[in-house]
Amino acid sequence: MSGVFGCFDRTGANDVSKDLYYGVFSLQHRGQESAGIAVNNGGSFLLHKQMGMVTDVFDEMTLSALPGFCGIGHARGGSDNSSGTDGIQPILIKSRVGNIGISCDSVILNADEIRDELKNLGAIFQSSTDSELILSLFSRNRITTDDCEHAILNMMKEIKGVYSMIFMTDNKLIGVRDPFGLRPLVLGRTGERYFLSSESCALDAIGAEFVRDIEPGEIISISEEGISSYFFDEDNANRVADGHICIFEYVYVARPDSTIDGTEIFASRYTAGQALAKEQPCDCDLVIGAPDSGNAAALGYADALGVPYGMGLLKNRYVGRTFIKSTQGQRELAVRMKFSVLKSAVAGKRICIVDDSLVRGTTTKHIIRFMRENGAREVHLRLASPPVKFACCYGVNADKVQDLPAHTKSNQEICDMIGADSLGYISLESLKASLTGIHCKQCSACFDGNFIAGKAENGGDN
Amino acid sequence: MSGVFGCFDRTGANDVSKDLYYGVFSLQHRGQESAGIAVNNGGSFLLHKQMGMVTDVFDEMTLSALPGFCGIGHARGGSDNSSGTDGIQPILIKSRVGNIGISCDSVILNADEIRDELKNLGAIFQSSTDSELILSLFSRNRITTDDCEHAILNMMKEIKGVYSMIFMTDNKLIGVRDPFGLRPLVLGRTGERYFLSSESCALDAIGAEFVRDIEPGEIISISEEGISSYFFDEDNANRVADGHICIFEYVYVARPDSTIDGTEIFASRYTAGQALAKEQPCDCDLVIGAPDSGNAAALGYADALGVPYGMGLLKNRYVGRTFIKSTQGQRELAVRMKFSVLKSAVAGKRICIVDDSLVRGTTTKHIIRFMRENGAREVHLRLASPPVKFACCYGVNADKVQDLPAHTKSNQEICDMIGADSLGYISLESLKASLTGIHCKQCSACFDGNFIAGKAENGGDN
């Protein structure tokens, strides 16, 4: 997963880098492994990127060395198919049509095939990233120099996958959302300054106005002349309604204060918690959220159930890149460092933990044990999403299917494994129903195996 | 403020540095400016310390270079009277009695006087820290080489102030809590491994057993031979009951899962919230906590009032050392980066924000405005501590008294200043009553001006 952000100032004001910084910073939850910003400074492209979190990669000095009226930024997670420094974005190239920069959040399913094709045509690759592949393909599809948008359209016809991309050319900022609309991308503005962002929370952060979601298959092109859109499927009148946003954005990925395709994340999680209470009530004294991602659903659950919502577990806000993560055999200590149990809230009580989802269950197992160590009489687990039975080949969870307990184990087996007294999931129907006001359909392949954008050729066991 | 941590393994096991690391890490909330660990490796002292947070200062490699059976650690905040690299602790010296290391959380009120006296006797100072002063004074008070404890006692008779200190000598680990018991210090153990820590949460983190609070004026000495205690005031039978722990530890400073002098922090905050509801009810639709420190009280407030507790504001967990803090004129943007408003939870509602305290009110003002921008109909503020009318000369808040709104302004004036519809504080009696099970009295000088340990000579306007 990644966060992408772009900015174009139509007045030519040369100071977009601070907005890019704050924008990327606000998308940090989508990727903490590396960060980068590239700007268009009157035709010459400048770039700063490296491994690390946004606040480590940039400071006043590096930002002040990035003047520009247009720019793109990127925050990358570690789970995509490139390793280490290889895949730090944005990437800049020079091609027949001039400078091009790209910042993208993507999984290209037929990347290997296309790479081989391009290699056979003589192309060389300096990394194994989707971004370089996309630029190489784009470059080959460029027909006339005045029309990047159609070159992008042609490229979209060859690639199979899910993506939100932002291109920066010598005089344009171009955003692209995949035809299935699996990845989010929104448009914002402040006066004549336009923004593209993975999520709306980054617009709020910089005080920009949310304009709209980019449509599935839309290519939005922002330049001094104006803003225009092109569509992968021009003829589809129901483009928006036919989209399939990734349902895990609402369950876990997106920031609670973002609104994606018509639904605020926090509200959807709270509502899911309420629905969960109806489907999977629990005889307990206290409802607590698995911090921080389970809190919204836990609150909804408690409210609907009429049981007190409490804090029983706090997340240490200083855990970050602490080395303890990497030390095998110290996993338990790592979890202990990450969470604090509030004994007074827990002791002697029947606790119901509400979490957003159960993927591997490792952390949950430790949390339940901590509860018991601190005197909880019973510990129940309720999940605001259905069993995760399929590995997402679109990059949302990087797990192998055999590592997903819900793929093979019964509820009772999972209860035994994690030490819970009972376990309950929301149904997929109720989860979908909790997305009040949503404009489109959802991809819920991780729950139902329906991979809307296809699967990778070689990805049988994904 | 600082966090201090020490460890002595009576079996001589030479691997205390990992425990020190996790201990200091768990005290990170007491000080984020610098961190350090010193160990006694069979008589030779080793040290690693630098500016930065614990996880930045240490990694596997630096820790593996710190073997030792005894050690001390430190996490320092920025508000004490030393600046920058000058005051990074621990400090190590060689003196007549051998190597001495110190890690301390202190405010010495008569530091300038003592420093001048020592200078007149020929002492030199390489920093302006209390720690160096204490070591210099200690060193002068050492009478015989076998008795560090009495030298410490002599030193305590000369200094005036509040402190928790941990000394490491060639063969001992010695903890000291000031005679007023203003600063916390606890003893823990795992088998023959003993721990001293500012707060009990660090013991939980490393799986150690909490033994007891160090008493006011106690000098606890841990060596291979055993553990023994000395007291500033040997004859006082009511030493514990006569102590005065800083009440702000419960209000704001300590970690919610710590227990200090008999009371769990979280429980005291929740109870204070309940009491606040009785004293200062509010006609509202939703109670939200000012994250994160107001959450416990908010929950108690909502529960007591029978109004839903909700989330309306989230704290960005990636805010850390981001440079935006230092940029004057960007304060509002900084606050915007720090907090996310959940529109769906707030819009159209009468909101009651519960916070732990109101010191300057700057952040609160922005938060209230964000609430209104997101559609809150009314915004009320309730505080789980009384008006902060006095600047703490013991280092808990670093503000000048004239910067404290409650020192000069009426409630209405403060409401106007911060934009709240109403404002209510808990009474000092109720706050004190919320400390269920506490063993001792409290210093509440910031609320009532009663500076239990005296004031600094030159500190008139503190």
Next chain:
Amino acid sequence: MSGVFGCFDRTGANDVSKDLYYGVFSLQHRGQESAGIAVNNGGSFLLHKQMGMVTDVFDEMTLSALPGFCGIGHARGGSDNSSGTDGIQPILIKSRVGNIGISCDSVILNADEIRDELKNLGAIFQSSTDSELILSLFSRNRITTDDCEHAILNMMKEIKGVYSMIFMTDNKLIGVRDPFGLRPLVLGRTGERYFLSSESCALDAIGAEFVRDIEPGEIISISEEGISSYFFDEDNANRVADGHICIFEYVYVARPDSTIDGTEIFASRYTAGQALAKEQPCDCDLVIGAPDSGNAAALGYADALGVPYGMGLLKNRYVGRTFIKSTQGQRELAVRMKFSVLKSAVAGKRICIVDDSLVRGTTTKHIIRFMRENGAREVHLRLASPPVKFACCYGVNADKVQDLPAHTKSNQEICDMIGADSLGYISLESLKASLTGIHCKQCSACFDGNFIAGKAENGGDN
């Protein structure tokens, strides 16, 4: 200018990185801006490169992370047509025929043309380096997967310029010297470990045996199967004798202990000094060399003239990347830091300074003044190369022709400019005659304007 180095161990011993390190270190004089090493570790390519000198870029740890049986290294100067981090070599790519790495010392005169052609075919460029261009061109010229050598031959037919290149493929190390033989490249070995190097001094450094110079237009391919050669011009029986090595390698560039195309650099400089004495004698008390590059010629000059050779000027061995270089208006101070005058050797004497060449004359001017400040009665200048009248479009000097004093000024004008009492150059004939035992012709375009490998299309004023 750059230094290139490669190694292939035919026994498969996986430890070539230390030899690469020492090899590149020994070529440091050819380029001090950046350094890098790439190895083939059983099919996967590993790379470490960054800005800085070899000893700064590598340490034990980085080298131990570079196991491999084959590898290439690079030391790059700052004068080529790429800027900053953009052009750090080696470069690695994946292409149709697998992994390819390249390390090259080149000036491609028709780079812009070829780049445009390739862009029109859809190629993208992530830098403005020759290396990326060469790999892109090579990749397009690959006909069958088993024959990199002919692909290189085809590529050589399209590029115009001077170069020494080392390619690393999945199973070969391939060295290439341009058809004019302008850049040096030598072959060495130790048992079954083969080396390619810009200069022979790197072979001596690692204790390897010098085998022979690579021939002009030769492609030498080293693999487990053996060593084979291909030639740009197969039919030319006089390939070696028709080569034109850059004469400035002998004058200034190469290390004194290297032997290139049959002539040891130090010996040629000494001999040139002797010849200079015959052509341009000087009535003086002491001959001193402009350190360090003028010393060899100065010694020959003094010996031939029968005048004492002395030291009068020493070069500070700590001058390196000192920031003083970059401070405009502090040039004189910079020169002062760089050189120490030995007053006792200079005072009251008629001094003859012998230098290798006079390009801009800026440093020389300061040196002559220092001599006079320290009491020299007369200061004469003799140069062991002819007047530099033409800017080298092959990258040896980066100066514009109008900045070369010898292009426009008379000897007397130059004397006045630099403050010398007299000035004398060796003739081109004598310089060429000093290259005892050389196998080939020389390019002396900087002296006579005869640009043997052609000129750049856009390089009119070079």
Next chain:
Amino acid sequence: MSGVFGCFDRTGANDVSKDLYYGVFSLQHRGQESAGIAVNNGGSFLLHKQMGMVTDVFDEMTLSALPGFCGIGHARGGSDNSSGTDGIQPILIKSRVGNIGISCDSVILNADEIRDELKNLGAIFQSSTDSELILSLFSRNRITTDDCEHAILNMMKEIKGVYSMIFMTDNKLIGVRDPFGLRPLVLGRTGERYFLSSESCALDAIGAEFVRDIEPGEIISISEEGISSYFFDEDNANRVADGHICIFEYVYVARPDSTIDGTEIFASRYTAGQALAKEQPCDCDLVIGAPDSGNAAALGYADALGVPYGMGLLKNRYVGRTFIKSTQGQRELAVRMKFSVLKSAVAGKRICIVDDSLVRGTTTKHIIRFMRENGAREVHLRLASPPVKFACCYGVNADKVQDLPAHTKSNQEICDMIGADSLGYISLESLKASLTGIHCKQCSACFDGNFIAGKAENGGDN
């Protein structure tokens, strides 16, 4: 060994840090392990120091953060009795008389005794450096606040050893040279800006005028009011003539262009080479200097002998902190990296290598072997100093006496050990005679065992 440098601008111009930088840079040969500069900025002292060479420690930014009208700098070698970061100078303290900074090049023989005495009086030590000891002792000896100079005098009466020190107080710069005058210290000026420096070369570097050597036992005090001197032994009229400068300054330590106590280093080395030729002639074809320190003597030797002086061995100017130094078992490779043999100059010849001294002989052994590998017929060694039979307890060589071949071995045994055909030393008389114009006597303890300033109590085997 260390280099010390100080500057006081009597006009109050606040920009001495650049002069300090260039001064310390010019003394880099005296110590390459760490560097530091401290300045007096209108009463507040600022400091920047760290491990590394001067050019690594400072850049434009760090220097611009050091405004001041007075300052001290330091370049420290690795051989003194402090390890690592512990001993980086300057050191700053606050004492009864205000701020004091110190930069010193010293060996205090009775340091342990004094340290113990001071500890017994209650002093604490944060390092094991002489500098901290001296400041502690000084501080105790301060009688009245207006008279630092007499406090220094009192301190000098208690310490036993050799030193050049520069103190910086709130309003003065004070230089001190030990009563034996073993370590050099000079005074320079440019207008009203005064300088103190270990060597005169640093004055030349910044274009300052050399005023005079500081006298043995002199305390020179520079302030706004003027310059005044105090003497350890006021009554000695022959103070200068009774001094004993370290003879190794001329042999090896000092920079060739420095003049110490009346004699230019280069001239003395050249003269010693001439004298060596008379005492120890050699039947050879070529005289070469062991680079770089043997070059001056080699030139004198060749000139006196009438045999050609040549280059046969060059020192790689990029060798610096290369890691190869630390790798045991790679010593030979390290030497190979450090030196280049010029085969054409050496092959078939009878070579006489002239070096400044033979301490351990390890490098010499390799050099002689390289000569033979490159075809030298004979290799003779001549040394411009007598046999080094005693370990210097004043820090000039750090070797144990048993590691000095000349302490136990005959000339023939040493010849065998290093592989030389013959070996010859200059006599001590001739060496002393080569110091033309010197004002004082010399300490030649390393040659004759006469330790003029006494020996360390515990230093029996030195």
